Amino acid sequence: MSTTESPERRGASPGPERSGKANLVDVARLARVSPATASRVLAGRSKGKAASHDRVLAAAEELGYVVNGLARSMMGVGRRSVAFVSAVMVGPTFATMAAAAEQVVTEDGHLFMLCTTHGDTERERALIESLAEQRVGTVLLVGSASTAEQDEQRVASYADSLGRVGAQLILCGRPPVAHRPDIANIDYDHTGGVRSAVEHLLGLGHRRIAYVGMTAGMSTEEQRFRGYRAGLDGGAIEIDEALLVPTENDPDAAATAIAAFLPEHPDVTAFVCHTDHIAIGAGRSLRAAGLSVPEHVSVIGFDDTPLVADLTPALTTVHAPFREVGDLAGRIAIGEPFGGSVVLPVEFIVRGSTGPAPR
Amino acid sequence: MSTTESPERRGASPGPERSGKANLVDVARLARVSPATASRVLAGRSKGKAASHDRVLAAAEELGYVVNGLARSMMGVGRRSVAFVSAVMVGPTFATMAAAAEQVVTEDGHLFMLCTTHGDTERERALIESLAEQRVGTVLLVGSASTAEQDEQRVASYADSLGRVGAQLILCGRPPVAHRPDIANIDYDHTGGVRSAVEHLLGLGHRRIAYVGMTAGMSTEEQRFRGYRAGLDGGAIEIDEALLVPTENDPDAAATAIAAFLPEHPDVTAFVCHTDHIAIGAGRSLRAAGLSVPEHVSVIGFDDTPLVADLTPALTTVHAPFREVGDLAGRIAIGEPFGGSVVLPVEFIVRGSTGPAPR
DNA sequence: CTCCATTCGGAAAGCGCTATCCTGTAACTA
DNA sequence: TAGTTACAGGATAGCGCTTTCCGAATGGAG
Numbered sequence: 001m002s003t004t005e006s007p008e009r010r011g012a013s014p015g016p017e018r019s020g021k022a023n024l025v026d027v028a029r030l031a032r033v034s035p036a037t038a039s040r041v042l043a044g045r046s047k048g049k050a051a052s053h054d055r056v057l058a059a060a061e062e063l064g065y066v067v068n069g070l071a072r073s074m075m076g077v078g079r080r081s082v083a084f085v086s087a088v089m090v091g092p093t094f095a096t097m098a099a100a101a102e103q104v105v106t107e108d109g110h111l112f113m114l115c116t117t118h119g120d121t122e123r124e125r126a127l128i129e130s131l132a133e134q135r136v137g138t139v140l141l142v143g144s145a146s147t148a149e150q151d152e153q154r155v156a157s158y159a160d161s162l163g164r165v166g167a168q169l170i171l172c173g174r175p176p177v178a179h180r181p182d183i184a185n186i187d188y189d190h191t192g193g194v195r196s197a198v199e200h201l202l203g204l205g206h207r208r209i210a211y212v213g214m215t216a217g218m219s220t221e222e223q224r225f226r227g228y229r230a231g232l233d234g235g236a237i238e239i240d241e242a243l244l245v246p247t248e249n250d251p252d253a254a255a256t257a258i259a260a261f262l263p264e265h266p267d268v269t270a271f272v273c274h275t276d277h278i279a280i281g282a283g284r285s286l287r288a289a290g291l292s293v294p295e296h297v298s299v300i301g302f303d304d305t306p307l308v309a310d311l312t313p314a315l316t317t318v319h320a321p322f323r324e325v326g327d328l329a330g331r332i333a334i335g336e337p338f339g340g341s342v343v344l345p346v347e348f349i350v351r352g353s354t355g356p357a358p359r
Numbered sequence: 360m361s362t363t364e365s366p367e368r369r370g371a372s373p374g375p376e377r378s379g380k381a382n383l384v385d386v387a388r389l390a391r392v393s394p395a396t397a398s399r400v401l402a403g404r405s406k407g408k409a410a411s412h413d414r415v416l417a418a419a420e421e422l423g424y425v426v427n428g429l430a431r432s433m434m435g436v437g438r439r440s441v442a443f444v445s446a447v448m449v450g451p452t453f454a455t456m457a458a459a460a461e462q463v464v465t466e467d468g469h470l471f472m473l474c475t476t477h478g479d480t481e482r483e484r485a486l487i488e489s490l491a492e493q494r495v496g497t498v499l500l501v502g503s504a505s506t507a508e509q510d511e512q513r514v515a516s517y518a519d520s521l522g523r524v525g526a527q528l529i530l531c532g533r534p535p536v537a538h539r540p541d542i543a544n545i546d547y548d549h550t551g552g553v554r555s556a557v558e559h560l561l562g563l564g565h566r567r568i569a570y571v572g573m574t575a576g577m578s579t580e581e582q583r584f585r586g587y588r589a590g591l592d593g594g595a596i597e598i599d600e601a602l603l604v605p606t607e608n609d610p611d612a613a614a615t616a617i618a619a620f621l622p623e624h625p626d627v628t629a630f631v632c633h634t635d636h637i638a639i640g641a642g643r644s645l646r647a648a649g650l651s652v653p654e655h656v657s658v659i660g661f662d663d664t665p666l667v668a669d670l671t672p673a674l675t676t677v678h679a680p681f682r683e684v685g686d687l688a689g690r691i692a693i694g695e696p697f698g699g700s701v702v703l704p705v706e707f708i709v710r711g712s713t714g715p716a717p718r
Numbered sequence: 719c720t721c722c723a724t725t726c727g728g729a730a731a732g733c734g735c736t737a738t739c740c741t742g743t744a745a746c747t748a
Numbered sequence: 749t750a751g752t753t754a755c756a757g758g759a760t761a762g763c764g765c766t767t768t769c770c771g772a773a774t775g776g777a778g
């Protein structure tokens with residue numbers, strides 16, 4: 001094989017203004033200084049007095065120099081970015097939280113990125129691993145979590161992987177991982193919110209109150225359903241399994257489920273829904289069945305999604321502190337000290353979809 | 360000054376299982392191979408036959424090794440990520456587009472990140488620069504753009520900066536940059552959508568049709584307003600400046616604007632709104648004024664935001680192809696060839712908020 | 719048993735940057 | 749004038765990885 005010698009290795013610069021990718025060495029050469037000096041100037045670590053200072057700046061400008069953040073990060077310099085990981089990005093639920101976190105994080109000079117898993121565990125794992133490889137600074141793992149034991153272990157392993165690369169994991173809107181008080185956690189009061197809803201209905205004279213949504217499997221489902229049980233307990237009312245309407249978190253699915261449920265249970269006067277989305281589907285179904293809200297039946301949602309105040313009737317719901325959760329998470333991400341775990345309060349908001357029980 | 364000698368410099372490995380950050384060299388040492396071999400094995404570039412192969416894998420496992428993606432990227436290896444840049448993240452408008460793009464991009468193994476500018480030009484510039492520094496692969500710049508000339512130049516400079524680091528810029532949901540056919544562009548037919556809306560109203564007998572929203576300054580505003588003018592022209596109706604209701608893109612602002620507009624213009628029978636958000640505000644205001652939709656007045660939105668089909672009455676609107684735009688953008692980002700510029704069609708959807716003109 | 723074709727794996731050169739030294743020169747104090 | 753003190757800025761050693769380029773095994777063929 002002929003010894004093909006690579007040309008112009010370490011030769012004189014062939015022409016710096018090629019506008020093709022220029023690096024620090026090129027800039028330094030054009031400015032007639034050492035790379036060290038160029039680095040100092042461009043990173044603002046120079047007093048800025050000397051004449052070479054301006055030459056470097058001019059050279060960088062002329063060459064259209066863009067610093068290589070990867071190389072810089074490798075030296076452990078620069079702010080590390082913050083990743084917001086949730087199941088979905090459509091829907092204002094997470095968006096509100098993300099926007100709040102982004103605000104505070106961006107202001108501190110970090111790059112904020114939003115990533116989604118589509119509820120796929122494998123995708124989630126791959127994503128977190130990928131983020132760890134890219135040396136992200138903080139991962140915000142957001143939203144309902146499977147309550148299966150192996151899932152808890154999986155999350156714990158995320159915390160370990162991230163910890164190994166100097167990144168932190170913050171759980172948002174989900175319960176803490178058992179036996180891992182070291183994993184930061186911000187949740188809000190799902191149980192208390194639903195409990196307030198039930199108590200409100202009891203106060204209005206309702207006695208046959210259905211619960212619409214899943215009751216187990218995911219943390220949010222279990223937490224909210226627990227509130228339903230607690231509310232009924234408080235009113236000394238036995239829970240009736242027949243009044244549980246399982247449905248996916250989707251208006252259409254909810255509408256279908258309610259439509260099937262209604263004929264069998266004409267005595268039900270109120271529906272407590274796992275989410276606003278479900279409540280919307282319920283309302284649709286109720287209207288289709290000739291029932292009027294809130295005259296005949298009352299409906300309550302959860303989340304206080306934007307726009308639900310504009311429905312007719314306006315939806316009575318539980319306002320979740322998405323903004324507050326995101327804000328706090330962002331502050332922790334940028335270094336604010338935080339002691340492990342917190343549960344933020346929710347606010348029960350009475351609007352037009354609930355009224356006195358008929359009779 | 361006492362010459363403080365740094366300890367254990369290049370000394371024998373003190374104990375690899377420290378679980379603190381382990382690097383490739385540590386793994387190689389533990390597996391009793393060279394870093395080169397370890398690299399080959401971990402990157403799946405080894406035939407996998409040799410015994411050392413398994414030793415490397417075991418060592419990596421034991422040390423909890425996480426490859427440094429930064430260092431790897433510096434060698435020009437690995438997929439580069441895709442950034443979705445828009446003004447806001449709340450609201451389903453962008454979310455739908457982002458979700459579609461994310462789907463295809465993630466499937467191809469890229470990291471997808473969503474970033475926001477909050478409509479702040481300076482923030483946008485800083486963000487794009489930051490992304491360029493981090494050697495992102497593609498930037499999707501999404502949503503309405505200022506039509507000022509300097510803004511066009513700014514966007515052109517983004518394309519240049521990104522180009523210099525081997526990244527591409529794709530404009531989504533905004534018009535192309537003049538004289539820069541090299542900048543990829545995906546827009547949808549704002550003008551045609553509004554024009555259809557106006558024509559629909561004309562067909563229903565409406566003659567006094569107001570336009571609600573800004574009419575200039577941002578590209579989307581100009582494009583949609585142009586549709587209003589074109590529709591009126593087609594119906595041979597003179598445009599009446601008094602029927603333009605300027606308002607921010609926000610239900611509350613729109614409601615206020617309409618409330619002030621109504622008393623002066625009792626003859627108006629239809630409102631074409633710049634967005635669904637504005638239409639919702641308009642509806643609220645109309646109802647408050649005792650006017651019923653669509654019996655007394657007709658209202659049309661734009662975007663076909665989720666939930667607007669659930670309003671009472673369901674909103675007649677223009678369905679924007681957010682999903683299609685995002686999907687196409689994603690495909691271009693992962694390398695599908697694309698010839699510069701395209702405008703996707705919209706779909707006018709008649710629902711319950713429009714009806715025959717009264718009288 | 720020797721020779722050549724493979725394959726495996728090590729040494730070493732960077733990728734582009736920053737950090738630690740260290741020297742030369744300018745600016746001061748005595 | 750001599751003796752610091754200051755600081756600009758050069759040389760250089762990496763950060764953790766990949767990747768030629770080669771030598772050393774290994775194995776099959778003659």
